[in-house]
Every structure is written in C-alpha cells, then in structure tokens.
Amino acid sequence: MRHLIGLLLGTEEDWPSAFETVLRRLGPIKGVGEFDVERVTIEPFDLRAEPRHALVIDRLAYWYYHPREWLKKISMMDDVYLLNSPFTFQSMEKHAAYCAMMRLGLKVPETVLVPYKNPPDNARYAYTAARYNQPFDLDEVAERIGYPLFMKPYDGGAWRGVSLVRDKDELHRAYDASGEMLMHLQQAIQGYDAFARSLSIGAETMVMRFRPEEPMHARYAVDHGFLSPAAGEEVVTIGRLVNAFFRWEFNSCETLIKGAGVHPIDYANACPDVALTSLHYYFPWAIKTLVKWCVFCVATRRRPRIDLETHDYFAVTGTYEERLAEYRKLADRYFETERYDEFCQTHLGHLDDVVLEWVAGPEFDRLLVDTVKTTYPENEHDQFVEHFRGLLRLWVKDQG
Known part of the structure; x- marks a missing residue:
C-alpha cells in the first residue's frame, strides 16, 4: 500500500527537502506499506473531490485563506490527518490561548x-x-x-x-x-533564570535553551542541563497541554523560569521554527520526529479530532501540581503516547541509523551549504558553513 503525505508550504526549502529525503530513505514498513511525499499546489477544488493524501503538513494556511479552506474540507469531509487543526487557527493569535491557559491555572503573566x-x-x-x-x-x-x-x-x-x-x-x-x-x-518577568523554547511534534518535545538577544543563528544554545529535572518536566507538560487542548501537533512554546515558577509567555505558533540555520544541532531531531509522527498517524489510521473536549480540562481541580499531573494524563491520552512509543520501537527502530548516516554524509552537507547560500550574504558563506558544520558534527558525535 502507498501512503501519500502532502506538504503545504510557503517560502521554506531546507526542512521540506530534509523531510522528503528522510521519508524516502526510510523505505517500506512491514505491515504498513510505502510512504511518498509531494508538495501541494493551490488550485480550484471541488468540495466533493476525494483527496489523494493521507496526511498534510501545513505551513501556509495561517495567512493564506484558500488553502485553509481546503484543509477544513479534507479534514471534515475526508478524514485526512492534519498536524494542526485549521478550526483553531484563531487561537493561534495568542489571545484565546492566553485565556484558556489562565483558566487552567498556568502562571501566565x-x-x-x-x-x-x-x-x-x-x-x-x-x-x-x-x-x-x-x-x-x-x-x-x-x-x-x-x-x-x-x-x-x-x-x-x-x-x-x-x-x-x-x-x-x-x-x-x-x-x-x-x-x-x-x-x-x-x-514582564524580571530577573528570570532561564528562557526555554520547547518544540513539540506529536508525542515528543525538545526543550532548548533560547537566547532572544542573540542573532538567529545563535539563539538556540546547545545546553542539555540548563533546567532542573522538575522544571524541565513542567515545561514539557505545559507544551503538551497546550497542544492537546487546541489539537496542535506541530507547535513551539516559550516559557520563562524564575525560581520555582514556570511562566508560559508564548505558546501558539502556527509555523514553528524548524529552519536548519536556526535549529542547527537540533535540526536532525526535528526532521526525524516529524517523520516518525507522520508515519505513526497514517499507519495507525489516527483520525482528526474537531471536538476540543475542553470540558475535560476545565473539570480538573486540585493544587497546581495535581492539576498539572492530570493535564499530562489528558495530553498523553490525546497523543496516544504509549501506543506511539511502542509503534516506533516496533516499526521505526532503524530510523536513528538512517538519519545519522544521512546527516554525516555528503547529501546533507550539500543541503547545509545551499541553505547558507540562500540565507546569508556571499561574504559570510564560509563563516556560516563552518559554523553550522561544527554544530552538526557535534550532533553526529553525540549520537555515535
């Protein structure tokens, strides 16, 4: 069986090329079939037409309304799986997200x-x-x-x-x-101890130390111990809660950590940053996880959820810590976390080696060089090629 994944894109080229490469290198999955990917074009569509895609990753419709209406149609009428619900796009305008998380008791300023x-x-x-x-x-x-x-x-x-x-x-x-x-x-949260930006893709989250005062290529610091285990777990829970609540499965969350307080300040991003030149060290993780979640959703016939079921979250009571624990259970239930982990172990155990070999090889290096050349002025090409090569070599070393 052949499963087709669609990419609805704007100006991006680096991560879509990486996603296409990794998905095709993955090969057929026993009991599931083969996966292919194509970039979706924008054209007139019949509301009763049956789409060819099993899943679509959208990076465009938050501002381009014609493809947004196509996404609503294929989700509501055809059960095509979308990583971010087009029915909650307005909540990505921050205001509704602030309101919801305040009601749930989070420490929003x-x-x-x-x-x-x-x-x-x-x-x-x-x-x-x-x-x-x-x-x-x-x-x-x-x-x-x-x-x-x-x-x-x-x-x-x-x-x-x-x-x-x-x-x-x-x-x-x-x-x-x-x-x-x-x-x-x-x-403003003055004198905070750490600024964390967490990128969540499906049931997985990468928490990264973020330095907003730095230029884009240096904002994500490679620092694996900048949060305590308790604060790190709380940051992950907040990101998962936001995403499960609004049916967002490809989203980033910004939190400020001050003492024992974790304050979410921005957690509604229709187009989270996954650029090679900003994520650098963390880019392979993002691409690998995006492939894993897409394959899992298609292979298990996960269906889009239009009903937000907000009453389940609003009904939670107790102390802040007790509510966080219950929210995490609700989020894990939505993301089918145990089923996802088991699926990855059974069917995608070879993906780590596939990505490692690719990142260490010449094809990825060509992608890196091409991305730098289209991102920076010519006089800075050599500087940034070596800068990002060094960070990606560190990732390869750490994986090896």
Missing part, C-alpha cells in the same frame, strides 16, 4: 488587551465608537500591570511589533507606533 490606537478601516466604526467605545487611561492600565512590561500584538508572529516598555514615555511611543495592530500589555 498579567495581561490586558487594549483597543486599537488607530481605528480599523470600516465605515461603521465612527458611529460605533462614538456610541459605545469607552475612553480609557493607558497610563493607569500600565501602572496597574507594573513596569517593565511588554506591548505585543494579540496575533503575534516572528516578534512583529513587540516592544519592551520601561516607562510612560516608551509606553506612548509604542502605542502610537502600533497603528491598526490590536495590542496586549503583558507583565
């Missing part, structure tokens, strides 16, 4: 949504604003939260429009510059 600085372009706005919009004191809102704070768009994305606000003058400069963006004001 104090957050307030303020009206637009400049009104939206709508003929009805002036009448509505004159009759219903209440005047508000921006300074009073900020002082209630406390300085420093962050002003950031409610829909987020690639750090667009994010400002650190330390006083009244910076507050008004940032708000004036926000224009027609709808903004949150959010308490």
Whole structure:
C-alpha cells in the first residue's frame, strides 16, 4: 500500500527537502506499506473531490485563506490527518490561548488587551465608537500591570511589533507606533533564570535553551542541563497541554523560569521554527520526529479530532501540581503516547541509523551549504558553513 503525505508550504526549502529525503530513505514498513511525499499546489477544488493524501503538513494556511479552506474540507469531509487543526487557527493569535491557559491555572503573566490606537478601516466604526467605545487611561492600565512590561500584538508572529516598555514615555511611543495592530500589555518577568523554547511534534518535545538577544543563528544554545529535572518536566507538560487542548501537533512554546515558577509567555505558533540555520544541532531531531509522527498517524489510521473536549480540562481541580499531573494524563491520552512509543520501537527502530548516516554524509552537507547560500550574504558563506558544520558534527558525535 502507498501512503501519500502532502506538504503545504510557503517560502521554506531546507526542512521540506530534509523531510522528503528522510521519508524516502526510510523505505517500506512491514505491515504498513510505502510512504511518498509531494508538495501541494493551490488550485480550484471541488468540495466533493476525494483527496489523494493521507496526511498534510501545513505551513501556509495561517495567512493564506484558500488553502485553509481546503484543509477544513479534507479534514471534515475526508478524514485526512492534519498536524494542526485549521478550526483553531484563531487561537493561534495568542489571545484565546492566553485565556484558556489562565483558566487552567498556568502562571501566565498579567495581561490586558487594549483597543486599537488607530481605528480599523470600516465605515461603521465612527458611529460605533462614538456610541459605545469607552475612553480609557493607558497610563493607569500600565501602572496597574507594573513596569517593565511588554506591548505585543494579540496575533503575534516572528516578534512583529513587540516592544519592551520601561516607562510612560516608551509606553506612548509604542502605542502610537502600533497603528491598526490590536495590542496586549503583558507583565514582564524580571530577573528570570532561564528562557526555554520547547518544540513539540506529536508525542515528543525538545526543550532548548533560547537566547532572544542573540542573532538567529545563535539563539538556540546547545545546553542539555540548563533546567532542573522538575522544571524541565513542567515545561514539557505545559507544551503538551497546550497542544492537546487546541489539537496542535506541530507547535513551539516559550516559557520563562524564575525560581520555582514556570511562566508560559508564548505558546501558539502556527509555523514553528524548524529552519536548519536556526535549529542547527537540533535540526536532525526535528526532521526525524516529524517523520516518525507522520508515519505513526497514517499507519495507525489516527483520525482528526474537531471536538476540543475542553470540558475535560476545565473539570480538573486540585493544587497546581495535581492539576498539572492530570493535564499530562489528558495530553498523553490525546497523543496516544504509549501506543506511539511502542509503534516506533516496533516499526521505526532503524530510523536513528538512517538519519545519522544521512546527516554525516555528503547529501546533507550539500543541503547545509545551499541553505547558507540562500540565507546569508556571499561574504559570510564560509563563516556560516563552518559554523553550522561544527554544530552538526557535534550532533553526529553525540549520537555515535
């Protein structure tokens, strides 16, 4: 049997090429069949047409509505498996995700949504604003939260429009510059001990030390012990909880760790970073895990879940620690974690060697060089080729 996986892409080339290579090198799986992959094109579609794909990885529809509607159709009508539900895309605009996780008791910093600085372009706005919009004191809102704070768009994305606000003058400069963006004001966690970004793919999570002040190629530090075991487990649980709650299976989560507190600050990313030039050392893990989860979902005929079943999560009571433990059970149930682990041991035991051989070989090196050449100016090619080669050689050494 042949199973086809579709890639719905924007501008990316590095990780899709890597995914295609690893999936095809995997070969037939006994009792399951062969896997193939293709890049999905955008064209008119009949709502009753039967799709050819068993699973689609989407990196485009969070902003491109035509393919988003195609995803909704193939999920609802044809049971094609999607790693991120198109029915909860608006929750990836951060606001709904903040609300849900606050209700579940997570330590989300104090957050307030303020009206637009400049009104939206709508003929009805002036009448509505004159009759219903209440005047508000921006300074009073900020002082209630406390300085420093962050002003950031409610829909987020690639750090667009994010400002650190330390006083009244910076507050008004940032708000004036926000224009027609709808903004949150959010308490800053001062003096945090660690910034963690965790990438979750299905039932697996990689927690990485993140340094937002560094250029992109240096933001992910190779540091395997920067969190205590307890904090690391809590970070993993928070990421899995968010993903199971919203039916997201390819997502990243940012958390700040200060003392015994783990504070999630950004955990709704429709297009999580999986670029070779940013993940570097962790790139092979991401590609391997993405292949494993896709194969598992197709092979076990895992079906898309449109019903969020939020009542199961909202019904959990107890202390913070007791609720986290119960949330982890609910997340593991959604991701079928035990079944996934068993499937990987039985059917994908050779994948580690497949990926290791590929990353250590000339084909991966060509991908690395080509990616650097399309990412950096010509005078920086040699520098960054050697930089990333060194990090990937370290990964190969650690695996070996």
